[in-house]
Amino acid sequence: MINKKIIENVIEAALxxxxxxxxxxIEDNKGIGINMISGKTENIMSGRDYGIGIRIFKDFxxxxxxxxKSDESTLIQTAKxxxxxxxxxxxxxxxxxxxxxxxxxxRIEINPSExxxxxxxxxxxxAYESAKGFxxxxxxxxxxxxxxxxxxxIANSEGIxxxxxxxxxxxxxxxxxxxxxxxxxxxxxxxxxxxxxFIENLDLEWHGKEAARIAKTMVEADYSPSGKxxxxxxxxFGGVIFHEACGHGLEATSVAKKNSVFADKxxxxxxxxxxxxxxxxxxxxxxxxxxxxxxxxxTQKNILIENGILKGYMIDKLNGRRMNMKATxxxxxxxxxxxxxxxxxxxxxxxxxSNFDEIISSTEKGLFAKYMxxxxxxxxxxxxxxxxxxxYLVENGKIxxxxxxxxxxxxxxxxxxxxxxxxxxxxxxxxxCGSSSGSVPVNVGQPTIRVSEITVGxxx
Amino acid sequence: xxxxxxLKAKIYNKAKEIGIKELxxxxxxxxxxxxxxxxxxxxxxxxxxSEGLALRGKYKDExxxxxxxxxxxxxxxxxxxxxIENAKNIEREDKEEIFEGVKEYKExxxxxxxxxxxxxxxxxxxxKNLEEEALKIDERIKSIQDCVYGDGFSETIISNTKGLDxxxxxxxxxxxxxxxxxxxxxxxxxFAYKVTNDFSELDYKVIAKEAVxxxxxxxxxxxxxxxxxxxxxxxxxxADIIEAFASIFSAERVQKNLSLLNGKLNKKVGSEKxxxxxxxxxxxxxxxxxxxxxxxxxxxxxxxxxxxxxTYLHNLKTALKDGIESTGNASRSSYKxxxxxxxxxxxxxxxxxxxxxxxxxxxxxxxxxxxxxLHAGLNPISGDFSLSAQGYKIEKGKIxxxxxxxxxSGNFLDMMKDIIEIGDDLKFGLPSSAYIGSPSIRIxxxxxxxx
Numbered sequence: 001m002i003n004k005k006i007i008e009n010v011i012e013a014a015l016x017x018x019x020x021x022x023x024x025x026i027e028d029n030k031g032i033g034i035n036m037i038s039g040k041t042e043n044i045m046s047g048r049d050y051g052i053g054i055r056i057f058k059d060f061x062x063x064x065x066x067x068x069k070s071d072e073s074t075l076i077q078t079a080k081x082x083x084x085x086x087x088x089x090x091x092x093x094x095x096x097x098x099x100x101x102x103x104x105x106x107r108i109e110i111n112p113s114e115x116x117x118x119x120x121x122x123x124x125x126x127a128y129e130s131a132k133g134f135x136x137x138x139x140x141x142x143x144x145x146x147x148x149x150x151x152x153x154i155a156n157s158e159g160i161x162x163x164x165x166x167x168x169x170x171x172x173x174x175x176x177x178x179x180x181x182x183x184x185x186x187x188x189x190x191x192x193x194x195x196x197x198f199i200e201n202l203d204l205e206w207h208g209k210e211a212a213r214i215a216k217t218m219v220e221a222d223y224s225p226s227g228k229x230x231x232x233x234x235x236x237f238g239g240v241i242f243h244e245a246c247g248h249g250l251e252a253t254s255v256a257k258k259n260s261v262f263a264d265k266x267x268x269x270x271x272x273x274x275x276x277x278x279x280x281x282x283x284x285x286x287x288x289x290x291x292x293x294x295x296x297x298x299t300q301k302n303i304l305i306e307n308g309i310l311k312g313y314m315i316d317k318l319n320g321r322r323m324n325m326k327a328t329x330x331x332x333x334x335x336x337x338x339x340x341x342x343x344x345x346x347x348x349x350x351x352x353x354s355n356f357d358e359i360i361s362s363t364e365k366g367l368f369a370k371y372m373x374x375x376x377x378x379x380x381x382x383x384x385x386x387x388x389x390x391x392y393l394v395e396n397g398k399i400x401x402x403x404x405x406x407x408x409x410x411x412x413x414x415x416x417x418x419x420x421x422x423x424x425x426x427x428x429x430x431x432x433c434g435s436s437s438g439s440v441p442v443n444v445g446q447p448t449i450r451v452s453e454i455t456v457g458x459x460x
Numbered sequence: 461x462x463x464x465x466x467l468k469a470k471i472y473n474k475a476k477e478i479g480i481k482e483l484x485x486x487x488x489x490x491x492x493x494x495x496x497x498x499x500x501x502x503x504x505x506x507x508x509x510s511e512g513l514a515l516r517g518k519y520k521d522e523x524x525x526x527x528x529x530x531x532x533x534x535x536x537x538x539x540x541x542x543x544i545e546n547a548k549n550i551e552r553e554d555k556e557e558i559f560e561g562v563k564e565y566k567e568x569x570x571x572x573x574x575x576x577x578x579x580x581x582x583x584x585x586x587x588k589n590l591e592e593e594a595l596k597i598d599e600r601i602k603s604i605q606d607c608v609y610g611d612g613f614s615e616t617i618i619s620n621t622k623g624l625d626x627x628x629x630x631x632x633x634x635x636x637x638x639x640x641x642x643x644x645x646x647x648x649x650x651f652a653y654k655v656t657n658d659f660s661e662l663d664y665k666v667i668a669k670e671a672v673x674x675x676x677x678x679x680x681x682x683x684x685x686x687x688x689x690x691x692x693x694x695x696x697x698x699a700d701i702i703e704a705f706a707s708i709f710s711a712e713r714v715q716k717n718l719s720l721l722n723g724k725l726n727k728k729v730g731s732e733k734x735x736x737x738x739x740x741x742x743x744x745x746x747x748x749x750x751x752x753x754x755x756x757x758x759x760x761x762x763x764x765x766x767x768x769x770x771t772y773l774h775n776l777k778t779a780l781k782d783g784i785e786s787t788g789n790a791s792r793s794s795y796k797x798x799x800x801x802x803x804x805x806x807x808x809x810x811x812x813x814x815x816x817x818x819x820x821x822x823x824x825x826x827x828x829x830x831x832x833x834l835h836a837g838l839n840p841i842s843g844d845f846s847l848s849a850q851g852y853k854i855e856k857g858k859i860x861x862x863x864x865x866x867x868x869s870g871n872f873l874d875m876m877k878d879i880i881e882i883g884d885d886l887k888f889g890l891p892s893s894a895y896i897g898s899p900s901i902r903i904x905x906x907x908x909x910x911x
Contacts, residue, residue, distance in 0.1 A: 040551040043798045046542045047527035065507040085505040117549045226686045226909030374836035380649040385833035385848030407846035457867020457909035
């Protein structure tokens with residue numbers, strides 16, 4: 001994407017004050033976002049993100065600079081300015097830059113940029129109509145469509161030059177139900193690392209109906225009860241519990257500085273026996289996958305927890321130095337505007353032995369969280385919170401009635417030990433995860449699980 | 461600047477040639493610095509120079525948008541082609557207009573030249589001192605989560621073929637620290653920040669003390685029994701909640717039937733003590749501006765006055781639909797977004813009682829000092845919220861012990877109606893496209909879930 005000789009000169013300039021590693025990240029990203037309200041397109045924005053980030057290490061210190069200009073003099077100036085934050089003299093020289101070939105594991109069949117905007121809108125309208133037509137109680141429906149193609153090139157002072165391309169497509173339906181002046185909402189937001197074939201193969205009507213069904217169910221629901229109780233969290237996006245409660249605490253970003261409750265616990269029992277958890281950035285065409293991470297390492301399947309024992313962390317190059325451990329292909333960034341750091345990709349609890357009916361029927365009294373909303377965590381204390389988008393009361397082994405407005409709170413390390421049943425129905429949900437290197441696409445996932453006790457915040 | 465004018469002329473010419481009747485350029489460029497310190501060393505250092513350019517133009521009577529971060533002549537065709545393709549596919553009925561501007565705008569100065577002269581070594585020393593101070597105050601502070609200084613400069617130009625030609629420049633510095641306190645198995649965190657464009661206002665001792673006191677005061681925190689409790693929402697927590705609900709005041713959301721304030725104009729939506737101000741001319745207001753993102757002059761207004769909803773926030777499109785004047789609240793969070801609506805400096809008007817007086821008056825209840833999960837546990841469409849929270853148990857008008865692992869639940873409108881008292885301690889959150897603040901507020905009660 002940029003002449004190799006220029007790249008070598010920029011890396012040379014970056015190392016001029018004693019840096020022991022330098023990297024250049026080049027990004028060219030074109031995409032479109034379409035927003036539809038009441039069945040009519042409201043806003044359409046398309047454009048191009050373009051920029052170059054330069055990163056320099058010296059021991060544990062790191063420096064980052066970026067610019068939108070790609071001419072040699074601006075890049076060398078930017079590298080020199082950044083290098084001034086490190087004090088010293090040039091100690092290493094960059095090795096020759098060699099091409100590293102990578103295999104494209106996430107095949108794109110239909111390049112979305114070759115599909116007309118009209119056709120994209122047609123698909124959106126299909127989802128709109130099925131949501132709006134679901135029931136008279138549905139008062140408003142929004143549909144958002146997004147696709148982008150991100151081309152990147154990464155070169156570093158260890159002689160690596162590698163290029164990659166990521167195409168992602170996503171559709172989100174939001175429905176609002178109104179009853180007696182009260183409004184509740186529901187949504188469904190599938191996405192993948194695929195081209196327009198993702199939309200062509202997607203059951204648009206189902207996603208529209210599902211968003212509408214959640215909104216209708218919730219507007220007719222009573223408030224959730226409060227207090228400590230068993231909670232059954234359904235498969236798919238329910239995996240956000242592991243993502244928030246534990247996943248962030250297993251990122252080297254917080255482990256390296258011992259700001260995580262999981263620091264120094266490798267080989268120790270941190271979860272109940274039924275829990276095995278994995279972060280796998282290699283799964284073909286999944287939302288959180290990529291061929292290489294954003295510092296050029298191939299992504300890999302990382303076992304985090306195996307039968308309750310802590311097996312590994314997600315590690316980037318810089319934190320790997322601090323921890324004296326190898327990087328795990330987990331270094332990610334939103335764009336050239338962020339230095340990369342350890343992040344999740346597709347993170348999930350592996351399938352267990354129980355089936356769904358058995359989990360419900362063995363629960364005397366508790367909450368069934370069918371769809372989760374988002375959440376957040378304080379990695380220092382491990383305290384998490386997240387919202388239940390669609391919940392039900394369970395009594396005597398039966399799902400009794402829908403309840404709304406529930407929030408789950410607790411501490412990650414306690415929850416992991418209280419997972420007492422794991423289902424056999426693993427599936428994924430898509431989300432955007434925000435952290436220090438920006439907002440990145442991630443899959444969360446799990447089979448249906450039961451946690452013997454969580455604090456539920458409701459209003460009854 | 462000369463380069464920009466040359467590029468602008470070329471874009472205007474090309475657009476005219478191809479049949480784009482009215483065209484507007486939105487250009488912004490800036491510089492940002494962010495420094496992190498960990499154990500006395502520079503742990504992270506980020507320097508950025510960036511720019512972006514967006515077009516907005518009328519093609520066959522519909523508005524099309526496009527943007528690029530590759531700001532040069534090679535992008536002209538890309539921008540124009542995208543604009544046309546997008547305009548062709550707009551279906552909404554409400555028309556978006558390009559504004560010709562007014563003769564005179566008020567003066568607003570968001571740029572402090574002294575900030576640009578601060579040496580980098582002073583900034584680095586500042587956070588090194590901040591980290592050292594935080595570790596020194598109390599031996600229970602075992603580690604520092606984040607210790608950051610940052611500043612930035614940005615310049616925005618809005619220029620169109622109807623004659624509008626506006627420029628705005630601003631700069632800002634911020635610092636924050638997150639500290640971790642440990643006592644036995646108990647781990648608590650504390651956080652403090654300061655935003656200013658006057659470097660001399662940054663006092664590391666004050667910021668360190670605030671973060672440390674916050675963390676230490678939470679040690680020994682426990683959950684409490686579920687139930688209804690009288691509540692004081694401390695200023696920072698109240699500001700966070702108002703910020704999360706800010707979209708309900710947007711006329712766009714109201715017209716699209718996505719706001720719980722639909723149909724509530726000129727009606728009572730809150731306690732008589734409640735006045736909500738949107739002041740684009742506030743001193744030290746980091747969202748201050750004499751004009752909005754469409755070039756419309758901004759105005760100060762009470763959105764809610766003594767509990768009555770006076771106005772929604774409008775841009776030209778929503779105002780036209782309602783047959784009124786724009787309130788000057790058109791907003792673009794960056795060149796990547798289309799024209800939306802946002803408050804400027806919005807805050808609940810402070811009363812005259814101190815936090816302590818309000819605590820004494822309440823006698824029994826909970827003071828909420830921090831809420832989490834605002835992007836998920838709060839629904840701006842229904843107004844319902846259920847948020848993880850921390851705070852203090854108040855008994856006999858005094859702080860008794862720290863509380864955590866609880867949730868507070870309610871509905872935003874009910875909470876506004878249940879306001880009993882408003883404090884004198886107005887505090888603002890971190891600035892984004894809006895800058896939102898609140899004093900501490902006492903609320904009749906909220907549902908609390910705990911043990």
